[in-house]
Amino acid sequence: MTAPVRVALIGSKFIASIHAESVRQCPAAELFAVASPGEGSAAAFAERFHIPHAFTDYRQMLAMPEIDLVIVGVPNFLHCQVTLDALSAGKHVLIEKPLCMNLREADEMIAAAAKAGRKLMYAEELCFAPKYVRLKQLLDSGALGTPTLLKQSEKHDGPHAAHFWDMERAGGGVTMDLGCHAIEFFRWMLGRPRITSVYAQMATQVHGDKTTGDDNALIILEFENGVTALAEESWTKLGGMDDRAEVYGSKGVAYADLLHGNSIETYSATGYDYAVEKAGSTVGWSFTIYEEAWNYGFLQEIAHFVDCVQHDKPPLVTAEDGRAVLEVIFAAYESARTGRKVSLPFSTDAAKPIDLWISPDPKPRP
Amino acid sequence: MTAPVRVALIGSKFIASIHAESVRQCPAAELFAVASPGEGSAAAFAERFHIPHAFTDYRQMLAMPEIDLVIVGVPNFLHCQVTLDALSAGKHVLIEKPLCMNLREADEMIAAAAKAGRKLMYAEELCFAPKYVRLKQLLDSGALGTPTLLKQSEKHDGPHAAHFWDMERAGGGVTMDLGCHAIEFFRWMLGRPRITSVYAQMATQVHGDKTTGDDNALIILEFENGVTALAEESWTKLGGMDDRAEVYGSKGVAYADLLHGNSIETYSATGYDYAVEKAGSTVGWSFTIYEEAWNYGFLQEIAHFVDCVQHDKPPLVTAEDGRAVLEVIFAAYESARTGRKVSLPFSTDAAKPIDLWISPDPKPRP
């Protein structure tokens, strides 16, 4: 029997806890270490998830030869450096979305992985969400005919952590944070044909007091095969996380609702512990989800990469895919500023996507 | 008791039968005459709906002094001339959507109504659809806070009558036919603030053998108050008519599904007479609607205009509104050609909206 893959986490916040849980449920993996700079963060996290080793300096952790695979869940502006360090320490890396801040960083990361001979997977969990996997099978089987329009959206009322709102650290608003999911979803669903153009409509409509980033966005892609794709993203949608996809084709149509659709419809006069991510109150009607990590594909994503590492297989989603997504995000901000459809390929020296966008004066909101 | 309003119909096809049924259910109105050029069409229609007078030449019908109100349901390219004739015959006119072929015609119609001192109502039934009326009340009451994004879509698998597919007679494809609903819906829902820009994505994806018009369209509007609106229109969506709206605001969100949402969920091994407009087969699962004309607001629309005529009130939707919608449609085709957001006001001498669009080579569809 093959030895389990030893996994280390960099980061100890929301996404890291999903990763830890996912690793724990993966029989082929062993949760070995965690690093997080905050005073006591790593130690507390290690205790919570029964992880033997905890570090405040991730570089020290990377020096442990027992570690095979590192999962990086840190603010966007650190993605590149941490990944480069992990690769040069000889680790396989799963890097959270979005890949990094800019295209130069992306190229460095790809080159570093090649040089190190290590796997660098881009963590787009929607490609592993079981409902969307079935949706792709429907499309691939011809059940819907030739696709005409794909839609995907992710909406909630805004991230918890401060770094998401700070454009210096995040690089972009909701287009960067949630739009990246839709873009890779479309590429994966269609077999990754070339994207020929991007149009985006963005605005800061509700959270102008907290951020200069976009809090609502619509993004339209055109693919070389004539398919249109529409991403709809929001940081201002109340009532809990919403994640949906639709596929329209010449012979049919399919609607897939990942959370709300699957939920238990609940009315509680008293409220209860938890309905779904960012649900707000659970008093009154709510839509209770279950096995959220499984429904999103987080468990399957981790299990897949562990399997890739263990049996030397190529990951389903690569750093090159992450770079392609990032290119679209840059083009989207360019489009939102100019009010024009932007052709791809799109190259830019911009340090981060948001730099290409100048938000119109936000309206005062009562 | 006030005398009933005498109503005449011009046209005897699909929409005319909805109008006839709506007039019949309006106690304040009397269905008095119908005109339709086809051999025997008017006579058959008159018999079916128990209408006392039938004409092949609508001009003869307009000469009847008993007629108070004319409802025009004819191909788009005839809207202007028929309306002008009816107004100059001293009739009040309810003109079907879209208002007419171009802005010059729109101005003529508005001027003619003013000159004749007769009411010219623009038939946007969605402003009377009871579910959408409630949705507007929710928004107006503040239940959803300040609006950020409005969505509306209408989708089916394409019109029956040939004139819709013929751009000379229709003036545009799905944007002209169904997009007009969404545009007035947005204006009405928001209290008709100024639209500042339009962006449109159009394609002929499935019906390239039948039409040079667009059969799928996405249209993004920006309003002066900072609200974004997204219209999604299709002539290629199978499985029956779909009509939905969503309102997102700073304090809430509301989803309204006019047909599918309200339907009886039916499984029939044998199939049955009718599920919903353009449902295709009713064998297997289908979504059976009921009182379709009421749910769409057709009955209420007719009753409203009859009341306006009877009691000299201004109609809820005017020819000026219809002109504003048409301006957006022109701007949408301009945008679809140029790939740019088009600022409003937009003026053009184009004879019809489609003239501003050059479809990219449609992809061959298997």
Next chain:
Amino acid sequence: MTAPVRVALIGSKFIASIHAESVRQCPAAELFAVASPGEGSAAAFAERFHIPHAFTDYRQMLAMPEIDLVIVGVPNFLHCQVTLDALSAGKHVLIEKPLCMNLREADEMIAAAAKAGRKLMYAEELCFAPKYVRLKQLLDSGALGTPTLLKQSEKHDGPHAAHFWDMERAGGGVTMDLGCHAIEFFRWMLGRPRITSVYAQMATQVHGDKTTGDDNALIILEFENGVTALAEESWTKLGGMDDRAEVYGSKGVAYADLLHGNSIETYSATGYDYAVEKAGSTVGWSFTIYEEAWNYGFLQEIAHFVDCVQHDKPPLVTAEDGRAVLEVIFAAYESARTGRKVSLPFSTDAAKPIDLWISPDPKPRP
């Protein structure tokens, strides 16, 4: 043109306001008078609905020769006497459900109507609810094959008015109040075949502090044609009124949800005026209904009876139907007491249905 039917209301509470609104929307009817015993009730009601005549003593009102039709919306124990008075005053009567307190009263009412030569309609609005009307058409058309099981349920968290909770005035609990809807729904849906047996499960589970009546009930009917029907009724279901029906047949199945199914799905952080009858709070998620009276069939019911009176037609639902429903209700309470299926016809001298039931000691509820 026929003269409008002059309508008087007896009662000024919840159901009377629905009746008043329904009459107001009926062009063939004129809302002429209202009677209610409470100090100022009738006057206030008359002002609210612009009714010319108001009475505290309904007998005085019945003396007005101008009145053609009386709608009775009073506590159950008064149904019989008020109806007899109205009939003997020469009025046509629409009597609210349930018909009356016992079978002797039912027989008296039926005889009185015959003797007076006046129409006595039993107000089961579900037979006019447009969604259920369509459901019946589906079944009648053979789309579902031969029926096997019918279900209907009505659920909310309990009535507002005190007389519903008081068994002396109401005659029964939720089976009497809501079960009567389901029983006539089943009879109507199937073309009124003979019911051969009734089984009922009842309990006082939540409102033992307020009532000795049943607050939850399941009722199973067998029809002579082999169809089973299941009624599910509750006075303890939170989150707003729920009214659903299902029809299962050898060739298909159909699900119809009258309120929740049709609603606008709303999330409001602030709450708003009204979602649906007995919704409780509207903060958070709620299911907003629209045109409630129309969806329930109240408008259509009134319009139908006005038409019956105006054109001397037999009503769709008669006092004989109301008596048949009452017989089933008595049998249901008998069954709930004995734990046995009760065969029909069932005759009893009991003064009211609840007398046949002895509630088991209600469990204390925390």
Next chain:
Amino acid sequence: MTAPVRVALIGSKFIASIHAESVRQCPAAELFAVASPGEGSAAAFAERFHIPHAFTDYRQMLAMPEIDLVIVGVPNFLHCQVTLDALSAGKHVLIEKPLCMNLREADEMIAAAAKAGRKLMYAEELCFAPKYVRLKQLLDSGALGTPTLLKQSEKHDGPHAAHFWDMERAGGGVTMDLGCHAIEFFRWMLGRPRITSVYAQMATQVHGDKTTGDDNALIILEFENGVTALAEESWTKLGGMDDRAEVYGSKGVAYADLLHGNSIETYSATGYDYAVEKAGSTVGWSFTIYEEAWNYGFLQEIAHFVDCVQHDKPPLVTAEDGRAVLEVIFAAYESARTGRKVSLPFSTDAAKPIDLWISPDPKPRP
């Protein structure tokens, strides 16, 4: 690291393939052998699932000392004998539902397990279905208050295999086949309080040509804590498997729909491979499920029992629970015959549940 548990299957039909798939996805288990009497059945099954050993005689298989755990998926009338053989061969046994044909067999099986010192788990997968697990947490947390009514139903259009229709081999109809799920669901959901009474309504409404068993059933249970439970089961419901539960309480209500609710809503003009168990045609609208075994809890059930065996823990559902379910099934058939509520405990010498029921003459069905 603990050695994997070696699993053998008895049976090679529908349920066995679900078990095989579930074992394959369980890292702690190893699929070691399969036995099935049909010519070549076991060999074909073994090849399909890569199982090293195949037998036509399960007794030969039981002689293999390497086998730790046996999963029994055979017709009901063989449950007892096969289980006894497996236990006496020293194997732990997972026995499919229903436990066996009668109470004497149940007692024998329980005694045999005790004597052999081996675990005998009763396979009620609904106790592992993740949506229902979450539903139970909601109830246990107090979110719904004190429960009043529980509902659960499972419906499809009838089993594939002949032995289900043959009362000699099955022991009962839909109450035996699907009712058993609901009964254990209720017990588990409520923490297994005592059931005090059972009432059942059964009929053979559609499949009288194929079976003398009940093809539709309603079953009402009363629990000692005052909760009512309603099971609704059908072998005549078209349009695909349906599995739903509802929990009503004094402080709230929750609706959980296992399949239809979670599905992708699909319209396909061409049809496709598979929507859901017993879906019938996939042309037109259908409700596409994904990861069916996971959603039902089959994977989790197997993983749980493997864990129980590996780490000597008591299973969540035991043979004693299976016996309690069987007692209710007998009482249900007794009730359906007598038209009376039957008190529990209920003892009977009947050889199989159906013996207590005499079906009324089935109506001829067109």
